[in-house]
Amino acid sequence: MFQTFQATTSPEQGPPRLKALREALEKEGLDAFIVPRADAHQGEYVADRDARLSWLTGFTGSAGFCVVLQDIAGVFVDGRYRVQVKEQVDTSYFTPVHWPETKPEDWLKEKLTSGKVAFDPWLFTKLQIDEITEGLKGTDITLVPTANFVDAIWEDQPAAPAGKVEAYPIELSGKRSPDKRQEIAEKLRDKGHTAAILTLPDSICWLLNIRGTDIPRIPIVQCFAVIHADARVDLFIEQTRVDHLGPDPAITVKPPDSFADAIAQLNGPVRVGAGSAPLAVTQILQQAEVEIAYAMDPCILRKACKNETEISGTKQAHIRDAQAMVRFLAWLDAQTPGTFTEIDVATSLEGFRAQTNALRDVSFETISGAGPNGAVVHYRVTDDTNRTVEDGDLMLVDSGGQYVDGTTDITRTIPIGQPTEEQKKCFTLVLQGMIAISQARFPRGVAGRDLDALARAPLWRHGLDYDHGTGHGVGTYLSVHEGPQRLSRMSEVPLKEGMILSNEPGYYREGAFGIRIENLIVVQQAAKLGDNRDQLSFETITWVPIDRRLIATDMLAPHERDWINAYHAEIANKISVEGAAKDWLEAATAPL
Template identity: 45%
Template sequence: MTQMISQTFDVKGGPQFGRDNLPKLRTELQALGLDGFLVPHEDEYDNEYLPDCNERLLWLTGFSGSAGAAIAMKDRAAVFVDGRYTLQVRQQVDGNLFAYCDLVEQGMHGWIQSEAKVGEKIGYDARLHSPAALDKLKTAAERAGVELVSVDNNPLDKAWTDRPRAPMAQINPQPLEFAGENHTSKRERIGVAIERGAADAAVLTAPPSIAWLLNIRGGDVSRSPLPLSAAILGKDGKATLFVALEKLTDETRTHLGNEVALRPETEFAAGLAELTGKTVRVDPTTASAWVFEQLKAGGATVQELEDPVMRPKAAKNAAEVEGARQAHIRDGAVIVKFLHWLDTEGQSGEVDEIQAAQKLESLRAELPELRDLSFDTISGAQGNAAFAHYRVSEDSNLKLADGSLYLVDSGGQYADGTTDITRTVPIGTPTAEMRTQFTRVLKGHIALSMIRFPKGTTGTQLDILARMPLWQAGFDYDHGTGHGVGSFLGVHEGPQRIAKAPSSVPLEPGMIVSNEPGYYKEDAFGIRIENLQVVTDAAQIPGGERDMLGFETLTLAPIHRTLIDLHLLTPEELMWMDRYHALVREKLLPLVEGQVADWLLKATEPLAGATP
């Protein structure tokens, strides 16, 4: 049964939030004898998508973006965002109350060093900061002559008198047919890894790791089927799950069995204190500074190492890969119906971005297997599509106008897999510039699909393949080329990625990554082509000396033929396109009918030999 949470298009937040709530926080700070308080976007679980009760930055400032921070002082305040949100922050945050600052170049630590006054006391909640981030803040405070004060009870939470209740979604077992390995086996083999690393236990604070390890799924977080919780896994494979016990059904309790102890999440601090004298593995990139403080105060020896669940989770087993294949076939049929609609009704010039997103959502909602969207649909027309992470609202909504491009990036959550696909569609006749740039993006996409690479290769080493056709013409895009994707978990999953940024994580068989090069012309149009692909063992290349890895494309949907300049494609690229479209036709034609089937046949006709 579909449990989807429909996407909304109203703009959360706004300047009134700061006008109403900044004074409330300042009243609490005065009572604590503090001059200021640090408010990051992150929550206690380092979630990508926050439950309403943890939207602290939104409550204080009115800013609803996915990355940011604020510093609230008794006589001044600042809000920090990155380059994606420079326009949005000015629309949502009162500039008379908050100075607009750069999250990347300056950040809260830079502001403290340059703007804080000697002797000021600035509070922070250690649950909301990583150890590295807090170290940087402490260094800046020391240089500025400022005292950072850890608070046990967050004053913003006290000031937020109408704060929503914590989510209490039911926790269900993930069926073995989709998980591919029971949680006893998972716990035991990861316990062995913990012991080999000379530790007694690992503290797990990332909800996706806990969900995968124990084969459970929840609904506490929008767009990700996560149960908010924490866990301790011993080297013997036995675990303790700290969670709101009301979320657990009798079926889930039976599923977890006797080797998973169940305790209220309010006892997590006590559970950490019980690790006295133990060597404990904790990931400083996912666990908060508070976890490290609790362990050290309790007398544990702390190993700062990667979450031991992260890489086993990223390298999908055969059942998870097959589930991803089936989810993409199912989702691909929806995309075909939507692309047909765009090529017919969507060409009228009267359809807008919201209507297009709603149409796609309604088509996905017809699938009984759908559990949720995997993220809010990016539905961008005209110049809006030039914002790579654009989110349509009632205020920004544009028509799919004749002579423009429409970019749609969307995905679904299914019990057997998570999807994420981007397609760019012409509305009317595309210009020569649009076709040229689209084809350059396509060439990069194909290169990253066709590549064979030796074991030990990282995504950083492959990133240039997707960019080279653009680079050679003097263009680029300012986002990563590929992110990891979970198995009915987060649509953005580490540690694997394909990006310019250095990565030491090699790509391994079973890892799913996106392949999404793009091009964005400010105030004009945006282009992106995104498929998900899984790392596979490739057959040895004839005459070669080493076994290679490669990619199997999972996403199935036509790439718009009228946007392709055939003169710019090599014979090998044409062959890849024709093979891909033949696969799309084979897998999806049985799932559509009538005019949609006729459209699919034309959309997947061979390009080789076609008139340029």
């Protein structure tokens, strides 16, 4: 098993750690300290060593931060985690704060009249600190870059990850690393940049065609790099981790602790991602008087727009994953309510994926939530929270696999027993939003923010909504959450061919049930229609039935019914299984 179900934190651990942190701040004459979820690479998923937010507070969500003052500690979380945070932190000591509705600078102005707010510049980007600084203008509150005070009090802090690096072959990447480097170098030269500092591990892994095991579930290598305008690369990583890959005359391996000195020796203008690189990088360059050119990491968009080989591999991974999902769903339908648990569901699903003999890891901890636990958007079942799945529950299962040729992410909501009319109504509204995205055609230049409302409109008409984005980018045997593409009101990045995104509207009723339906989609050139305008559309690449028992067919428009029937017919044509799973699939894909 890749997953375990032990609780990694508990609320009672937080108060003594909070006390120790406050004592350390008081000793240094500081009034507050900001503890982010992020590490120096600004990753959503962090190594155990960098899990400072969860170690201090008990909150294990993938986004958020804590602002610690002497008399209050605010834990800032978005809509995905507002149920979860109340269960994981001691609310006598930590106060949940709705973010981004409440910004940290505004909260600080409410809680402090003056003071020094400390932060670790390796864990924040320039844009993040600029925004807080701007919001504090006109006050006597100042931000102070310091060493990390959580590290100072964390006596048994784990060591940094140090797994070996593996090559990612051309048969899967679709392009040689030297060719990628030349493309990026040409882009730098066109902009007049002498070099670009790369701090995002998935960018470096894409550029160099490497993968690793530094973060569970995400096959990345934690390191920094500099790519020069002549296509040379300085890679800051322990030599022993890459010795077996053989030499590359264009890549110079340097010790990780030499990174700061090395970038201080660069000749500018040096490209730095103001929204991705640690602020510390800017500080080092400014102190060395190296000219900085702020611009997006040059690998991000190229990585996001998958080539034909990557898309083909991802599709094959989805066929394989769908076969495992169909076997799992057939197994789930055969279980007797009250005789199995959320953990049984998660372990069974991982077992079916493992039977493919191709699973490298799950792509994230399976969200296996029954009844009220399904309303916790990013619920992680543990031995302490494990719930028996009962008749009348909705079972929300959000899961994925890491295969060497692709990364999958799929959510299905399954009724245990006979669903209620209210459950069917809410499910159908979510389904209508998912279909709207699936069928969307849009002009080139449209961004995720322009499409997000399509998924919400059916819910909005009934006074309902969900507090998360509609979709995120997905990598190719890399991060299951990949930027910069998103289906979200906050996303201004135009969608382009080859981008893979999730399509996952939902609805959550706290204390009762959760609903989410998720497929992965690929941006493609749309077939010409009308006056032949240049338009894009989505190709669905997830091939798993949507539960017909939850669909209120009388709510569907003809085009929606047609889409579901066509989708299920395609699944029946693509997915081959045997025995009881074959019988289950035939019934599950029957026309409405």
